[in-house]
Amino acid sequence: MKRRAKLTNPPPGRQIGSYLLEALIAMLIFAFGVLGLIGLLGSSIRVTNDARYRSEAANLASAMIADMWMVTSDKLDEQFGAGGTKLTVWQKKAEDLLPSAAAHPPTVELADGLSFESRTVVVTVFWQMPGEKELHQHLMTAQIGKNRVLP
Numbered sequence: 081m082k083r084r085a086k087l088t089n090p091p092p093g094r095q096i097g098s099y100l101l102e103a104l105i106a107m108l109i110f111a112f113g114v115l116g117l118i119g120l121l122g123s124s125i126r127v128t129n130d131a132r133y134r135s136e137a138a139n140l141a142s143a144m145i146a147d148m149w150m151v152t153s154d155k156l157d158e159q160f161g162a163g164g165t166k167l168t169v170w171q172k173k174a175e176d177l178l179p180s181a182a183a184h185p186p187t188v189e190l191a192d193g194l195s196f197e198s199r200t201v202v203v204t205v206f207w208q209m210p211g212e213k214e215l216h217q218h219l220m221t222a223q224i225g226k227n228r229v230l231p
Contacts, residue, residue, distance in 0.1 A: 130209060130216075136177045137205040137218035140186065144170050144203050145222045153199045153225035160188050160201075178207040184215060198225030 147166055151159055159166045167188055174181040184206035191200040205218045 126209075133178055133207050133209065133216070134218065137207060137216075138220075140170070140174055140177065141203045141205050141218055141220040144186075144188065145201060145220060145224070148201055148222070148224045153193065153197055156190055156199050156201070156224065161190060174205060178205070179210055180208040181206065184208065193223055193225055195226060198223050200224075 171185045186205045189202040193199045
C-alpha cells in the first residue's frame with residue numbers, strides 16, 4: 081500500500097502581514113493610475129484651450145477680411161489702416177476673445193493688389209496661452225477688390 085503524503089500547513093508566523101503587503105502594493109498601483117489620469121486630464125484641457133484659441137483667431141481673421149469685402153479698395157486705408165475705425169473695433173474684439181491680445185494686438189497690412197482696383201491684405205492675429213512663453217499667430221492673406229486687368 082502506498083501512503084499518501086500528508087499536507088501540512090506552514091507555521092502561522094511566516095504568513096503574518098502578507099495580505100497587508102499585497103494591499104499596499106495594490107494601493108500603490110492604483111495611485112499611479114490615478115496620477116496618470118490626472119496628468120492626462122490636464123494635458124487634454126491644455127490642448128482643448130489651444131484649439132479654441134486657434135479657431136477664435138481664424139474666425140477673427142476671416143471676419144476682418146469679410147468686412148473688407150464690404151468696402152471699396154480705395155477706402156481700405158482709412159477704415160482698416162493704422163488707427164482706422166474698423167481696425168480699432170476689431171482689435172478690441174480680439175482683446176475680449178484671445179489671451180494677451182492687448183499686449184500683442186492683431187495687425188493688418190495693406191499693399192497694392194494684382195490690379196489697379198484691388199489690394200493685397202495680410203491679417204495677423206496673435207495670442208499667448210496663459211503660463212506659456214511662446215507667442216502663437218494666425219496669418220491670413222487675401223486679395224480684396226476687382227482682380228481684372230484693364231485693356
